[in-house]
Amino acid sequence: MIIDRRLNDRNKSAVNRQRFIRRYKDQIRKSVSDLVSKRSITDMDRGGEVNIPARDISEPQFHHGEGGDREIVHPGNHSFQTGDRIKRPDGGGGEGSGGEGDEGQGSDSQDSFVFTLSRDEFMSLFFDDLELPRLARTMLGDIREAKWVRAGYMPRGVPTNLSVVRSLKNAMARRMALARPIERQIAALEAEQAPPETIEALKRRRASIPFLDDIDLRYRRRERVPQPISRAVMFCLMDVSASMSEQKKDLAKRFFTLLYLFLTRKYETVELVFIRHTDDAQEVEEDAFFHDTQSGGTVVLSALKLMHEIIVERYPSDQWNIYGAQVSDGDAFGADPEKSRAWLEEQLLPVVRYFAYIEVPDNIARVSPLAHAYRRIDAPHMAMASVAGRHEIYPVLRELFRRETTA
Numbered sequence: 001m002i003i004d005r006r007l008n009d010r011n012k013s014a015v016n017r018q019r020f021i022r023r024y025k026d027q028i029r030k031s032v033s034d035l036v037s038k039r040s041i042t043d044m045d046r047g048g049e050v051n052i053p054a055r056d057i058s059e060p061q062f063h064h065g066e067g068g069d070r071e072i073v074h075p076g077n078h079s080f081q082t083g084d085r086i087k088r089p090d091g092g093g094g095e096g097s098g099g100e101g102d103e104g105q106g107s108d109s110q111d112s113f114v115f116t117l118s119r120d121e122f123m124s125l126f127f128d129d130l131e132l133p134r135l136a137r138t139m140l141g142d143i144r145e146a147k148w149v150r151a152g153y154m155p156r157g158v159p160t161n162l163s164v165v166r167s168l169k170n171a172m173a174r175r176m177a178l179a180r181p182i183e184r185q186i187a188a189l190e191a192e193q194a195p196p197e198t199i200e201a202l203k204r205r206r207a208s209i210p211f212l213d214d215i216d217l218r219y220r221r222r223e224r225v226p227q228p229i230s231r232a233v234m235f236c237l238m239d240v241s242a243s244m245s246e247q248k249k250d251l252a253k254r255f256f257t258l259l260y261l262f263l264t265r266k267y268e269t270v271e272l273v274f275i276r277h278t279d280d281a282q283e284v285e286e287d288a289f290f291h292d293t294q295s296g297g298t299v300v301l302s303a304l305k306l307m308h309e310i311i312v313e314r315y316p317s318d319q320w321n322i323y324g325a326q327v328s329d330g331d332a333f334g335a336d337p338e339k340s341r342a343w344l345e346e347q348l349l350p351v352v353r354y355f356a357y358i359e360v361p362d363n364i365a366r367v368s369p370l371a372h373a374y375r376r377i378d379a380p381h382m383a384m385a386s387v388a389g390r391h392e393i394y395p396v397l398r399e400l401f402r403r404e405t406t407a
Contacts, residue, residue, distance in 0.1 A: 276294065
């Protein structure tokens with residue numbers, strides 16, 4: 001039997017809490033979506049309070065009446081007729097409003113129920129209807145790694161697997177089981193003052209019990225258990241040329257942060273690789289990726305080539321789930337957009353699980369040269385989107401990683 005002794009918030013039952021979340025999941029998910037639009041991406045990995053309209057969780061209740069016989073005379077009126085709707089008074093006027101008029105001034109006010117979500121509950125609802133593309137095929141495929149796990153003990157084996165502690169315990173138990181009857185016989189004969197020869201014979205018999213016998217030996221037993229590989233690498237590619245303003249870099253960071261949180265829920269190990277580029281690409285740390293200033297033109301091909309080199313050297317596609325995310329304003333000149341499209345289509349897409357291109361243009365209606373070239377790529381595991389503001393980042397992620405449904 002397993003007993004959950006974790007402390008519950010405010011002395012509430014964990015079982016009842018989960019039942020409440022399941023019962024009003026639609027209302028809570030809607031409140032979470034509303035909260036997301038007001039929260040920055042960097043604060044996504046914490047819980048929060050969500051408001052649920054009281055009318056959505058109201059249930060029928062039984063009340064005790066006053067009882068007895070009552071005679072009441074209701075006076076008539078000259079203002080209302082049958083079927084008229086009475087306007088809600090200012091200040092809410094409903095249960096739980098407390099007479100305050102802060103939230104809900106006017107006739108459209110609604111009582112609300114405040115529910116606090118933990119970090120895990122918030123993230124679970126946040127990513128509830130999202131799924132990594134092609135993840136199922138990775139986890140259920142032939143890509144596996146073997147792991148040695150302990151599987152008890154066995155009476156025979158090689159000396160290196162000998163369990164000394166377990167063998168000594170078996171020896172002690174065997175000696176106690178064999179010696180105890182002899183000791184009782186010796187005690188009884190000494191109480192009866194039996195001949196010394198008989199007592200000495202029993203003592204020699206007790207002393208002849210071996211300290212360690214072959215039947216006491218136990219060897220550790222291990223088995224190789226195949227396990228699906230559950231690790232991923234996420235490549236973050238970003239243009240850091242002069243055309244990329246701080247606002248565009250902020251949008252890029254928020255998208256990368258959200259994607260990383262999503263990957264950590266699907267894989268046990270997630271590594272990040274940051275590649276920045278102007279006319280030349282570099283692998284850098286996260287701080288330099290987002291904050292160091294660079295000057296120069298824009299050559300997207302250099303970043304794609306560096307990503308391919310790193311994959312070949314450190315992340316073989318048969319051992320890693322590879323994801324790529326590229327953020328750029330789309331400015332590229334000359335033959336670079338076409339060369340980048342060809343390299344991405346021929347070299348990178350065959351080895352990655354998913355590749356997302358996010359564009360942060362100055363003019364949302366204008367099609368950039370890079371986006372024009374990328375649109376010609378016909379691959380089910382590549383997605384493109386354009387982002388103009390913070391409020392568009394989460395809807396874009398939902399569109400890119402919406403749950404795959406089976407027909």
